[in-house]
Amino acid sequence: MMDSGIAGASALIRQAKEIFHQDPAALAVVHELEGRLEGPLRIAVAGMVKAGKSTLLNAIIGEEIAPTDAGECTRIVTWYRYGHTPRITLHPIIGEPRALPVTRDYGRLVFSLGGVRAEDVERLVVDWPAASLRELTLIDTPGIASLSQDVSGRSMQFLLPEDAPMAADAVIYLMRHLHASDVRFLESFKDTAAGQSGTVNALAVLSRADEIGAGRIDSLISAAVIADRYSRDQNLRPLALGVVPVAGLLAQSSRTMRQTDFEAMGLLAQMDRNQRERLMLSADLFSRAAGPAGLSQEAKASLVERFGLFGIRLGVALIRGGISNPTELAHELARRSGLGQLLDNIASLFQTRADALKARAAVVGLEALLRGSPKDVAMQLEASLERLQAGAHEFRELKLLTSLRTGGLILAPELSAEAEQLVGGRGNTLPLRLGLDPGATPEQISEAARNCLNRWRLIAENPLTEPAALDACRVVLRSCEGMLAALPAAHSVG
Structure with missing residues (x-):
């Protein structure tokens, strides 16, 4: 909706390159952050062992390229990104990257590590010409709470870095039921440097949803009821933007x-x-x-x-x-698997605010870099960082969204729900922010945004509004103004 965050982060990166031009190690970090800012949004797929991560990832991509067996490769963090030609690159913990053969068996991609042990591999990178990967880089992670501490530890280290931005901008977290271990992981994720960036950027998936109804034809209906209950759970709600039921196996096979x-x-x-x-x-x-x-x-x-x-x-x-015909059947099975709802959620909650999420990651990365830099060097960038974080409206929206979901604001429940929607907590497009149908006309959007602006202006000016809630009101007002500004001039004047 607004681009101050991405523009500000780009300016910070340019400034950092000048400051660190004589420090090769720091400069390499800055270049990595710059590439991240300019590249596609990164989404990690995480969850406990056997939650169905690789199967769901294949469904999202639309091809069977992620191994779903219990082989060596499911123990390795694997990146799937767009490439004009298929390529698999192994990045060892020690040594230079090497190419792996690209072979398929009955349409499925087959990985062969060429004698390298899984524990000696930092990551695999799969470049693949799938249209779905043009805007998204997907990262498959080993199962959390694996019997192997090495496997589980690798996932936790990747997803929960102690003092650096996580390599992914958002997380799709798979769970078969809501267990305490799921809540603990999501709480840990929120407490990392990435989580402290001031946003709830996890989406929960009730995976293998067809198993909830023992494979009955109405299984997804039962799963949807459970997912709705989970989405309102007081422990989970502050940690995830929603819960989507998906029959992962059906989603994958319908796409193939x-x-x-x-x-x-x-x-x-x-x-x-x-x-x-x-x-x-x-x-x-x-x-x-x-x-x-x-x-x-x-x-x-x-x-x-x-x-x-x-x-x-x-x-x-x-x-x-x-x-x-098979095409019609495939489309209908994919829709009924829950995949369509998941893709809609990924688009509305993550892809439409990709710039803000990537900019936050760049800011968190620069903050981590400055903490390890000499004070005189750090001071040159700290003021610019502080100005950006205070002034970029997208960051203020993300921070408010977190406060609203954790109950950290004194607002009436109906106002809290409306504020969450207006700052993009249920999707970042104008109709979703305003609670309108996707096909709403510019006139309808303009009228709704102006009504919200006037209503929240009155709330902000009301002497009974708690001082602690005034900042939230100002953020919501700025969001309403931004929505009006985003409309064609002919429709934004009342």
Whole structure:
């Protein structure tokens, strides 16, 4: 909406390059921060062991390129970024980066470390020509709370650096249920240097949501009810911007659907209903039992591995309901998996404020660099840093959002909810900020923004408004003014 944060951070980077031009180590840090500021938004996918991180990452990318087995590579932090040609680069803890072979097996990318032990690898970087990676760099992390302290420690070190910005700008955190360990991790994440940047930048995903209803066709409905309850949980709400239920396996397989998958579901759809239901009492029975004609045990085993019983039931129901081609079925399965809602949340909560999140990371990185620099050097940049943090409205919005979610402000509940929405806590587009439909006209947006501006002006001027809440009112007023300024001049005058 406004660009003072990104412009200010860029100016700080230029100033830092001049100050540290004779310090190669510090200059390397500044160049890394500059590249981060100019590159795509970085989102890490995190969660406990077997939460379904790699499967969900494949669903977001739209290709099966992240290994989902329990092999060596799932123990390594792996970056997926856009590249014109496929390339895999291994970055060892000691030594120079090396290229790994790019091979595929039945469409899936296969990783071979070439004899290098996983514990000796700092990270893998996969460059891939997927359109979804043009605006996002995704980072797959090993499972937290792994039986291996080395694996778990590697994730924690990456996600929770002690005195530096986290390498990702935001986190998608997967959980199968809301456990105390999930809350503890998100609290730790918020307490890092990155978390102290003054924003809640985690989105929770209730992964493997189809398992909540034991694979029944209405499983996602049950999962949505639970996700809504979690999103209002007093322990989780200050730590995550929302909770989205996703059937990860179905999301991945719907994005990579094959003609043979569609044909197999078509044969199942033609079976007698009672016979089909008996066949689908369990995954093992489904794979081993005979029938229907024309569908081998190997084909059924592949189908259940790729879609799960929930996905098969849903696919069959949709075909029986009239869907007649694999493209249409794939789109509908992806939508019903919860993937669409997740992608919408990523776009509205993270991508639309990518500049602000990247600018905050640059500021946190420069602050960490200055803490280790001689005082006379640090002083040259500290004043500029302080001015930017005090003046950049995006940073003030992010800080207010955190205060609102942690209950640190004295505002009536309905005002707190409205303030959170107006500063972008439920999405950063103008309609989302104003609680309007996505297709709202400029006239409707202008009227809503002007009404909000007038209402919050009255709140700020009310002598009964607590002094502690006045700063929040000023931030909300500035956000309303910014929304009006973002509209075409013809619609912003009342």
